[in-house]
Amino acid sequence: MSAPVTRPAPVLLRGAALASGESADVLVADGLVAAVGPDASAHPAAGAAEVLDCTGLIVLPGLVDLHTHLRQPGKEDAETVETGTRAAAMGGFTSVHAMANSTPTADTAGVVEQVWRLGRDAGWCDVHPVGAVTVGLAGEALADLGAMADSQARVRMFSDDGMCVHDAVLMRRALEYVKSFGGFVAQHAQEPKLTAGAQMNESELSGILGLPGWPAVAEEAIIARDVLLAQHVDSRLHVCHVSTEGSVRLIRWAKEQGVRVTAEVTPHHLLLTEELVRSYDPVYKVNPPLRREADVMALREALADGTIDTVGTDHAPHTPETKQCEWTVAAMGMTGLETALPVVQQAMVETGLLDWAGVARVLSVNPARIAGLTDQGQAGDDGAPRVGAVANLVVWDPSVRRTVDPEAHLTRSRNSPYRGMELPGATVHTLYRGHRVVADGAPATPYRHPAAAETGEASR
Template identity: 55%
Template sequence: MSVLITGVRPYGEGGQVELLLRDGVIAEIGAELVRPGDVQVIEAPGAVLLPGFVDLHTHLREPGGEDAETVETGSAAAALGGFTAVFAMPNTDPVADNAVVVEHVRNRGEKVGLVDVHPVGAVTVGLRGQRLAEMGTMAASWAGVRMFSDDGRCVHDPLLMRRALEYATALDVVIAQHAEDPRLTDGAQAHEGAVAARLGLAGWPASAEETIVARDCALARDAGARLHVCHVSSARTVEVLRAAKAAGIEVSAEVTPHHLLLTDARLTSYDPVNKVNPPLRTGSDTATMRQALADGVIDCLATDHAPHPAQAKDCEWAAARPGMLGLQTALSVLVHTMVEPGMLDWRGVARVLSERPAEIAGLPDQGRPIAVGEPATLTVVDPDAQWTVRGARLASLASNTPYEGMRLPAQVVATVLRGRVTARDGKIVERSGELAARGEGVRG
């Protein structure tokens, strides 16, 4: 079936147009198109049309953590949030450090069929930081792994990191580093500063992030490798990145929605929903993250979507697991922090949520221009919508959102993956693979 989208403004610019999607591509764009007989119509007057979103940092928890999330529920959350591709981090059980596990994750994503699920391979065996995982085998496998990370843990050994970067150069893949010197964060519970001191929480210094990024930029320079820095949170890290990019080092970086909006002032309630790695930092750091994203020093937004079961969050602060949901709230937080203040326009949203992450990951069919003949992988956004976040109504199995009860702007109207509508008006509307076979929906 063809799909006709009416009343939209590509990139939020110009007058309203119609798009006819056929055979997975954009077949026509015009002011008033002839409607085929067999067509699915999405009427979205005044909506903004963007390329489908790409998330370089998602935790789908499967295999092994299905009490928090599955590929199915995480894919649903992604589609409802406007994403058409996600990168699933390897800290699963078993760890995605070999071809068997990464192919399993990729296969599960294809069976669910709501978004493209790209497994991220571990850099080291078991994420233990002792010896390199089978990077070449995973890259050459059917899963075609293009990004490697020990996310949740830093590849701390400099010699091991250097070897990983050298292999990455030969394989033409990206190493994504969780920048945290574990010797500086042992026992740390909150950003090292006035709030942590007042609350009696062990401090987490920003230098633990900054020093690893500086080291790895130097190692990437020597190896001629591509380095990606996960969840940047410190203003001083931004200065390291700025200098590295000016020196011609191939380094990219991401920032999470929560590090654009939330600060360590929220910790005064001791509510573990605010516990995250790296920690929420100061208002000055948050302001720097916004400016760096606007300037392009930080390349893209990535959710670090990290679902946890209730028992892992509904406990005392020190015992709680770090992490927050992010897939269904990412666009709204970005609009609130960057678009409403005028720091990004809708072209900028496309850049940080679609085009740059697709480029970093080497996805040829994602983040493409909105033009005739291009893949019909799109997100339709109502820029004037307002909605209240309720964790229990989100599609994820978990509900650990720090935005509970917040009123946020902008909402995804529809998500289209290669001409197939996957989400519409807050619901999963077309299922393929196992979802269609079982005839089941998802929470939310």
């Protein structure tokens, strides 16, 4: 017999700073934002609420990641849905999108529903499976996009991330297909013939280090083609992990033409450069590669001015066997869920490029809008909680600074490029559907979905 369903206890966040800059109390009751401001303490539910002193802390809408690798099914030695989403909650995320490159590939309704159920059972945050564009990510035939869209997982985002949909005809067909049900294609922009054997950014440094180079044009050529295809069929394109100055120019031009294109940048491309590759430490090996300082500055400016819409972590956990080895055979990827907001604070807030309303916009409001997460629209454009919205919130302490220790992270993998770096900020509380999944800076208890508690299985 399943455990009885219990509603999250009311919580009053007292004296918090909102992303908009004002100070206000926030009352959470029955899983919703019940009141904000002077009405919070006078609300009937306030008398039974647990009061949390949030003086000096910032309340942000729960973060939304459009680009997470949870590895399950098939690669549970690197990550599971449970460990990955617990790490996400610790990073302030209440919604993540799980990329399709699992084993088996998430290219059928059965696999995406499995990932979705695993997310509900874990209870740390919402998990939205990303469906593969092509069968097995092979780039030869379209996967059954319609079946995944009609499944319990209700997939709307499709990507062969890790692989590029390099065939122009196939990409056009995918864009046309997803348009019929309001979906979009998220492209990993990498022309394969220009990057065969590539190991790092193509530059003077790659020549010095003797590592085959990965030219910027390999990314930019695919973006140029795809924005024209999206314009031609009037469909939605999302560009994953933009990494070059030239890519920024192309996306800016496309938006000026009215193309329905959105774009993301990773935290590591906002902070790290190719100079780190001099160490030959494979923790810095990533796809797309770390680029030049000029690219980093262009990406920051593009995120600040809205050319790039959101920050996607591209959280890519790997086992020690695949990362602690010779550079040329090491896997590509870095962990990022637990360090994303600290990196954004350092790269964007402390440089004056974004205020906290801007942080809420690029880490919550915009990605929720792109993905069509109507139940995640818990904040206005200024990042302030909306009364009546689902209470997905993160309480953030911007004043602390901590040295990154991957051994203390909740993700199953340890391939963080920030090891030993001092980064600002820390999650104090994460509220997922009104339940504190992170409390006082530590994981608490997961949320039990009512359907799962009552029936023993997830449903939607």
